[in-house]
Amino acid sequence: MIPVCRLEDLPEGESVRVEATPPIAVFRTEDGALYAIDDTCTHQDASLSEGWLEGCLVECPLHAASFDLRTGEPTCLPARRPVRTHRVTVEDGVVHVHVDAEEGTAA
């Protein structure tokens, strides 16, 4: 379990990158839900935490691949492989990521 930041420091529509190995991107959507996925796009080296968040989808800032934050599945090319998703909890006002132990699982 990795502490990320205080909830109030992650406004709705924003994201933050966690320097884990591999790095993780944590998103707070416009309707307040929290999601965490592997930060590196499965297509090429780009940080999804810097992507464009729209609803539950994040678009990669480099080539516009899009991923569903709920499942990690790509919703369009050029990405073909999913990113891992990780559980997020808020404890005492602090956002935590529970890193999915298994590499390569989508949910």
Add this chain to the structure above:
Amino acid sequence: MSSVTIVGASLSGLYAARELRAQGFDGRLVIVGEEPHRPYDRPPLSKDFLTGRAGEEQLALTDAEDVAGLDAEWLLGVRARGLDTRGRAVLLDNGRTVVTDGVVIATGATARRLPGESLAGVHTLRTLDDARALRADLVRGARRVVVIGGGFIGAETASSCAGLGHAVTVVEAAPLPLLPQLGPEMAAVCAALHRRRGVELITGTGVTGLHGTATVTRVSLTDGRTLPADTVIVGIGASPATSWLAGSTLALQDGVLCDDGCVTALPQVVAVGDVARVGGSRAEHWTSATEQPRVAVTNLLAGRTLATVRSMPYFWSDQYGSRIQFAGRHREGDAVQLTEGECGADGPDEAGFLARYEREGRTVAVLGVDRPRAFMRARRALQREEGERAVPAAL
């Protein structure tokens, strides 16, 4: 339409194949590729592939599932040598003829060459085989590398070579590298990136010849200088691969002439990617190669131009650890302003910057260096504004 042949098995050809199936085409699909390889991604060839950070398996654009889904007949390692528009057939180098109702031209572009390029140690960088050969040269120990041309391929290759520890000189004929693409202000930033990493950048100077007996040893310049060289990389641009279409009825003029919807004068022939001159302009960008096929396939299947390409040019380049992203349409004389971050005489710091190109009081292009989030917002805003301006005109 019961059969379609895609000539060209790279990015835009593959995307066209996917679009055909996605848009319900269930007829015979033939994909002809000059290279023996299945489609692969070219941008990493000058970057991670050259430095050894990425292997060939990471370049693949398809997997077994993808290939099965396309249900196509792949004719790889064979060149198309002609298009018989009357007989509705694609003629191949191996003597075979593929009779077809529809044709997607996706033959891309070919790296331009210099006289003397038959010498060992002289490379172009366009294909996987080019990159393999160059990489094999670069892992043989310290080399004196001369890169001819400071465009995207030249700059990225120089950056990769410098990263591998080689002594690198870039020779650019224009006063600054990437001048037509980026304008003088941002071209100066790219020049600073080269110099900051110890790469010698010679500008305003052309090349008069490559010299050596079997292997290249020297490059002579228009200013009378001679550069010693073990490896030479020629990055002086690419020409659309249209020679196979000579003698067909298609209009060729720096590419295959198409309307705004990638359709040639023949409704059953469309063109996409680097080879296509769409609505008067030809781009050699990854993004256009992936966006045009949707429109082209819609129109091909409809038999007329229903959809048009309206995307804004976008490209990126990774050089010396900096990621440069550009979107929009730049023209000579645009005013360039930094709106976020800073840039000193020796280039930007880690935080990068965002710059806007302005003309007649509005933003026409944006450029970001290591500012992906700010760049993406600016690019989106620019696209939205362009869309809004385009709507009234279309009504």
